[in-house]
Amino acid sequence: MPGSQSTVPAAPCRFVGREKELRALDEAWARRPGLVVVYGRRRVGKTRLVTEWLRLRGARSVYYLAHLSSHGHNLKRFAQRAAEQLGDPLIARLSPTSLGDLLAILARAGVEVVVIDEVTYWIRAAPIVLSELQEFVDHYLPGSRMLLVLTGSLVGVMEHEVLGGGSPLHARAATRLKLEQLEFRYLREFVPRWSSVDRVRLYAVVGGIPFYLCLVAGAESLEEALRRLIVGPGAPLREEKDMLLREELRDPHVYNAVLSALARGYDTPYRVAQATGLDPSHVSKYLHVLAHLSIVEKRVPLFKKKGRYAIRDPVIRSWFGLVEPVLELLEIGEEGRALEKIASMLDQYAAATWEDLVRQHLLRLYAPRGYQRAGFLEHRGEELDVAILDEAGKRAIVAEVEWSTLSLGEAERLRRTALEKAYRLLPGGYSVEGAYVAARGLRGGPRPPWLLLPGDLDSPAGVGAEAS
Known part of the structure; x- marks a missing residue:
C-alpha cells in the first residue's frame, strides 16, 4: 500500500478480537470483484477493522474518509487522496464528474481495494452518490479485480438508503457486516491489571465499544478510567449521547424524552406516553425506530409474548444512569464530589450488566x-x-x-x-x-x-x- 499510511487513521491501541469479521473480509477478497458494506454505531471500530485488514492483506489500496460536504468537494478530495496514496499526481488532475468515473479510473490503475469510510455522510449531503455507485457496481466493477468497501456510522442511512429494498444498491453487497461491541472477555486486553470485578463495572459503563476502551487502556484503576470518560475536562461521555441522537434522528429532543422515560423505569409504550406527555399512538413508532437503531431493545420473558423496553446502547444508558446525575456538580467544578457520587451508584448500576x-x-x-x-x-x-x-x-x-x-x-x-x-x-x-x-x-x-x-x-x- 504505497503511501497509504499517511492517510489511514493511526491505531489508538492494540487491535483485539474481530476474528469472524476478518475472516469475512478475507472471503470477500477471495471472491472479488465485489461490494462489501461495513456499518455500526459510532466508535464501534469499523475504520479500525478495515484498516487492520488492509494492513494484514497488503493489497494495493486507496482509503478515503468522506465528509458531510458537497458532492464536488468530496470528489475532489477523494481524487487528491488517491493520487497521494498511489504516488500518481495525474489522478488528481483528471477531474472526474462522478464517483463512478473516479472508481473506474482507480480500477484501471490496478487498485485492488477501495475503502470509502463514512460514506453515509457523503450520501446525506449528496444522495446522487447512490446512483453513481449503482452504475459503477452494475457496469464496471464486474469486469475488474476490485473490492469496494463502504463503511458508515449512520445506521438508519445504511439500512434504509444503502441496503434497504428501495435503495439503488439493494442486494448488490455480497458481504454485509454490522459491527457490534466486543465481548466482555476482551476487556482484559485493555486493562489487564484490573480485577475482574472492576472490568464488569467498566463494561457496565461503556460496554465493549473499542473507542472508549482505548481511551482507558493502561489506566491504573477504575477511578482513573471514570475521570477520563466522565469527570475530567473534555470527557467524551458527557456529549456522546446528544451526538448520537442528532446524527441519527430528525427529532432528537422527542427521542431524548422517550429515552429519559425508559431510564426512569417507564418501560412500556403506555407508561412512556404517561411520563412524556407524547401521543400514545406515536410512542410505539418512536420505540420501534430506537430498537431498529439498536439503541433500545424489547426484553420479552421466555415463553411469553409481551415484554418491556430498556435502553440497550451502553453509552446512552450510562449517560442517563451515571452522567446526568452529576452534571450540576461538574458544571460548578466539583469533580471530586461527582466522582464519589458515580462510585456510590456504580454497583447498583452494574447489576443489570452482570x-x-x-x-x-x-x-x-x-x-x-x-x-x-x-x-x-x-x-x-x-x-x-x-x-x-x-x-x-x-x-x-x-x-x-x-x-x-x-x-x-x-x-x-x-x-x-x-x-x-x-x-x-x-x-x-x-x-x-x-x-x-x-x-x-x-x-x-x-x-x-x-x-x-x-x-x-x-x-x-x-x-x-x-x-x-
Whole structure:
C-alpha cells in the first residue's frame, strides 16, 4: 500500500478480537470483484477493522474518509487522496464528474481495494452518490479485480438508503457486516491489571465499544478510567449521547424524552406516553425506530409474548444512569464530589450488566450441547434471572444472579431458590439439567462448582465450571 499510511487513521491501541469479521473480509477478497458494506454505531471500530485488514492483506489500496460536504468537494478530495496514496499526481488532475468515473479510473490503475469510510455522510449531503455507485457496481466493477468497501456510522442511512429494498444498491453487497461491541472477555486486553470485578463495572459503563476502551487502556484503576470518560475536562461521555441522537434522528429532543422515560423505569409504550406527555399512538413508532437503531431493545420473558423496553446502547444508558446525575456538580467544578457520587451508584448500576453477561456466558458454554436460546423467566410477578434452553430436547440450565459478595450458605439458598422457581416457571415437559448462582464474590468456605464469579467470564478460554 504505497503511501497509504499517511492517510489511514493511526491505531489508538492494540487491535483485539474481530476474528469472524476478518475472516469475512478475507472471503470477500477471495471472491472479488465485489461490494462489501461495513456499518455500526459510532466508535464501534469499523475504520479500525478495515484498516487492520488492509494492513494484514497488503493489497494495493486507496482509503478515503468522506465528509458531510458537497458532492464536488468530496470528489475532489477523494481524487487528491488517491493520487497521494498511489504516488500518481495525474489522478488528481483528471477531474472526474462522478464517483463512478473516479472508481473506474482507480480500477484501471490496478487498485485492488477501495475503502470509502463514512460514506453515509457523503450520501446525506449528496444522495446522487447512490446512483453513481449503482452504475459503477452494475457496469464496471464486474469486469475488474476490485473490492469496494463502504463503511458508515449512520445506521438508519445504511439500512434504509444503502441496503434497504428501495435503495439503488439493494442486494448488490455480497458481504454485509454490522459491527457490534466486543465481548466482555476482551476487556482484559485493555486493562489487564484490573480485577475482574472492576472490568464488569467498566463494561457496565461503556460496554465493549473499542473507542472508549482505548481511551482507558493502561489506566491504573477504575477511578482513573471514570475521570477520563466522565469527570475530567473534555470527557467524551458527557456529549456522546446528544451526538448520537442528532446524527441519527430528525427529532432528537422527542427521542431524548422517550429515552429519559425508559431510564426512569417507564418501560412500556403506555407508561412512556404517561411520563412524556407524547401521543400514545406515536410512542410505539418512536420505540420501534430506537430498537431498529439498536439503541433500545424489547426484553420479552421466555415463553411469553409481551415484554418491556430498556435502553440497550451502553453509552446512552450510562449517560442517563451515571452522567446526568452529576452534571450540576461538574458544571460548578466539583469533580471530586461527582466522582464519589458515580462510585456510590456504580454497583447498583452494574447489576443489570452482570445479569446480561451471565446469560451470554452460559449460552456460550452450553451452545455446543444444543442450547440455543437465552433469556429470563417471569410469571405473575415472579422472575428467574437466567434460563438457557435446548428447545428441541426440552432442557434448561438456570441461574440466579446477585451483584454482591455471598457466604456459602447464602449461595446455597439462592441455588435452591433457582431450582424451585425453574420448576414453577418452566412449561411442562422441561427438565432442569443444571443450576448456577452468579455473584460478585464469595466469603469463606470452599467454592462450589456451580458458583460463577466474574473471573470465569473473562478468562481467556471464555468458559467456567459446569454445574449438574
